Amino acid sequence: MSATVADLCAAAFGESLAPEPLLTVSSWADEFRLLSSTASSEPGRWRTARTPYLRDIMDCLSPSHPAERVVVMSGAQIGKTECGNNWIGYVIHRSPGPMLMVQPTVEIAKRVSKQRIAPMIAATPVLRERVAESRSRDSGNTVQVKEFEGGLLIITGANSGAGLRSMPIRFLFMDEVDEYPGDVDGQGDPVALAEKRTATFARRKVFLTSTPTIKGLSRIEREYLESDQRRFFLGCPECGHPDYLVWRDVGHHRIEWEEGSPKTAHMVCSGCGTRIDERYKTEMLEAGEWRPTAQGDGHTVGFHLSALYSPLGWKSWAQCASEFVRVKEDPFRLKTWVNTVLGETWEERGDSVEAGSLMARLEKFPAEVPTGVGVLVAAVDVQGDRLEAVVKGYGAGEESWLVAFTQLHGDPARESVWHDLDRFLAQSFEHESGQKLKVECAVVDSGGAHTEHVYRYCKARQGRRVFPVKGGTIAGRPLVERPSTHNRYRVKLFVLCVDTGKDSVFSRLRIPAAGPGYLHLPDWVDEEYLAQLTAEKAIRKYVKGRGAVREWVKLRERNEALDLEVYALAALHILGPTFVRGLGERAAQFARPVAEAATQTEEQPRPVMRRPGGWIPRRTGWVNGWRS
Numbered sequence: 281m282s283a284t285v286a287d288l289c290a291a292a293f294g295e296s297l298a299p300e301p302l303l304t305v306s307s308w309a310d311e312f313r314l315l316s317s318t319a320s321s322e323p324g325r326w327r328t329a330r331t332p333y334l335r336d337i338m339d340c341l342s343p344s345h346p347a348e349r350v351v352v353m354s355g356a357q358i359g360k361t362e363c364g365n366n367w368i369g370y371v372i373h374r375s376p377g378p379m380l381m382v383q384p385t386v387e388i389a390k391r392v393s394k395q396r397i398a399p400m401i402a403a404t405p406v407l408r409e410r411v412a413e414s415r416s417r418d419s420g421n422t423v424q425v426k427e428f429e430g431g432l433l434i435i436t437g438a439n440s441g442a443g444l445r446s447m448p449i450r451f452l453f454m455d456e457v458d459e460y461p462g463d464v465d466g467q468g469d470p471v472a473l474a475e476k477r478t479a480t481f482a483r484r485k486v487f488l489t490s491t492p493t494i495k496g497l498s499r500i501e502r503e504y505l506e507s508d509q510r511r512f513f514l515g516c517p518e519c520g521h522p523d524y525l526v527w528r529d530v531g532h533h534r535i536e537w538e539e540g541s542p543k544t545a546h547m548v549c550s551g552c553g554t555r556i557d558e559r560y561k562t563e564m565l566e567a568g569e570w571r572p573t574a575q576g577d578g579h580t581v582g583f584h585l586s587a588l589y590s591p592l593g594w595k596s597w598a599q600c601a602s603e604f605v606r607v608k609e610d611p612f613r614l615k616t617w618v619n620t621v622l623g624e625t626w627e628e629r630g631d632s633v634e635a636g637s638l639m640a641r642l643e644k645f646p647a648e649v650p651t652g653v654g655v656l657v658a659a660v661d662v663q664g665d666r667l668e669a670v671v672k673g674y675g676a677g678e679e680s681w682l683v684a685f686t687q688l689h690g691d692p693a694r695e696s697v698w699h700d701l702d703r704f705l706a707q708s709f710e711h712e713s714g715q716k717l718k719v720e721c722a723v724v725d726s727g728g729a730h731t732e733h734v735y736r737y738c739k740a741r742q743g744r745r746v747f748p749v750k751g752g753t754i755a756g757r758p759l760v761e762r763p764s765t766h767n768r769y770r771v772k773l774f775v776l777c778v779d780t781g782k783d784s785v786f787s788r789l790r791i792p793a794a795g796p797g798y799l800h801l802p803d804w805v806d807e808e809y810l811a812q813l814t815a816e817k818a819i820r821k822y823v824k825g826r827g828a829v830r831e832w833v834k835l836r837e838r839n840e841a842l843d844l845e846v847y848a849l850a851a852l853h854i855l856g857p858t859f860v861r862g863l864g865e866r867a868a869q870f871a872r873p874v875a876e877a878a879t880q881t882e883e884q885p886r887p888v889m890r891r892p893g894g895w896i897p898r899r900t901g902w903v904n905g906w907r908s
């Protein structure tokens with residue numbers, strides 16, 4: 281049962297001359313694949329008929345199909361990864377050989393292995409018979425390696441050079457390629473590195489899938505554009521005219537809804553203009569077919585799929601439309617929607633913002649905390665001779681207000697500046713309604729020279745939601761992901777995708793009027809603050825073997841205000857998506873007037889500018905309780 285890696289390599293080099301099995305991957309899945317209740321929302325027998333658009337994709341992965349490279353650019357949760365999983369099952373059962381599955385990181389790879397691959401093997405008898413249980417010691421079945429007769433499956437991350445260089449590979453499955461790092465261990469593009477492993481096999485297969493990201497930089501888009509660019513054509517139930525389905529471009533089948541009522545979303549036929557309700561989708565999908573829309577390079581088959589093709593019971597057109605209405609004014613969230621629902625790339629408008637253009641939009645807030653704010657969060661940057669901190673308020677749609685900014689001078693290696701920070705974070709801020717608000721989550725940059733101090737400070741204050749953060753190097757990930765506690769103090773550390781944060785800040789600085797995503801800046805900020813906030817610019821850089829990558833570069837030395845803006849957004853996201861969605865309701869609660877507000881007559885000093893060097897922290901309202 282358990283062949284050694286060396287045996288397998290030997291077998292691999294002397295590639296079998298036996299004819300390929302004729303069974304297709306989709307027929308295999310229909311006959312053998314069982315979905316477990318742990319990994320699937322629709323457990324039981326796999327039915328390709330449920331998602332007819334997946335049939336051709338899977339069948340291109342069949343050994344008897346001539347396609348060498350198969351590319352799927354799509355929205356999220358439309359089933360593309362299941363195609364890959366069925367292919368893995370097929371290889372184990374019917375076409376054994378060395379196979380490599382690559383996820384964006386090793387950590388994600390391990391998670392996919394445990395939550396997707398292991399349950400598939402356990403639930404499907406013909407796979408269970410061929411892959412030993414992982415319980416026995418020498419079973420050849422670990423989280424990252426699954427041995428089976430005649431082959432093995434290695435599951436690794438695109439951030440592991442060692443994992444990608446392992447051995448000759450006949451079947452290569454690269455999932456979510458737009459999230460791969462641009463360079464792995466200084467050896468170049470992980471996709472090119474992994475594909476090199478397949479060079480010794482004449483009958484190799486490479487399967488690349490991803491939700492796309494930014495236009496001109498997206499790997500999956502580049503691969504799709506080199507392919508024959510297939511689209512899934514649906515016949516109109518009214519006139520029979522076949523076309524593919526897009527969002528709103530006239531010229532193809534498109535989605536429309538009655539003004540102000542996204543739940544009325546329906547398709548409009550590009551042939552006869554008839555309104556087609558979503559209930560016709562099942563029959564349209566059954567009769568649909570993939571058609572190439574380009575010549576291609578001759579060996580790459582490419583598929584494009586949006587969530588608009590989701591079968592009934594999954595994401596509906598009405599849901600797509602109401603999500604669109606919610607995010608359309610905020611470029612940052614609209615980008616995510618375009619990528620994950622339409623499966624299309626996002627075109628960035630401009631890569632920098634002029635500080636001067638922000639001067640004109642400074643506003644005098646009616647109180648420290650204006651109506652609209654649903655939570656206060658804080659962010660702290662650690663410099664060699666000082667701490668800099670902001671307090672920001674966020675409301676519905678992540679509209680935000682800069683509430684306070686301070687510079688606390690002192691050596692971060694000594695205690696006293698941290699006591700000043702305690703006082704700053706413990707203040708309460710007065711809302712327009714008279715209510716007093718406090719900071720509910722704070723993050724401190726731990727990436728500099730004072731990591732230990734930051735960890736210790738945060739560890740003692742974790743109960744008050746004070747967390748260390750650190751900038752990460754992998755681009756294209758969400759701003760905040762699950763924290764790790766792998767550090768000496770076992771403190772929850774959040775690694776941030778800083779590029780994502782900067783994209784958000786810059787796209788939001790371009791929003792022209794108050795509303796979702798808008799950044800309100802108070803009249804007390806000065807030119808230096810605005811210059812820091814706009815201190816970087818996204819550039820396109822060309823990397824050998826990878827093409828264009830996007831990178832943020834500093835236009836001036838000092839950029840603390842921009843870092844603080846990114847960290848504050850991270851502090852908000854640490855509170856979780858459910859909390860963020862509820863900000864509108866919280867804002868309404870804070871806006872309720874306090875009856876006893878009239879009795880508070882004490883003069884509260886506003887943050888006052890002191891030139892040069894920042895703002896004097898508030899002198900009243902300091903609460904020592906924060907320190908205890």
Ligand SMILES: [Zn+2]
Pocket residue numbers: 516517518519520521549550551552553554
């Ligand atoms: Zn029609």
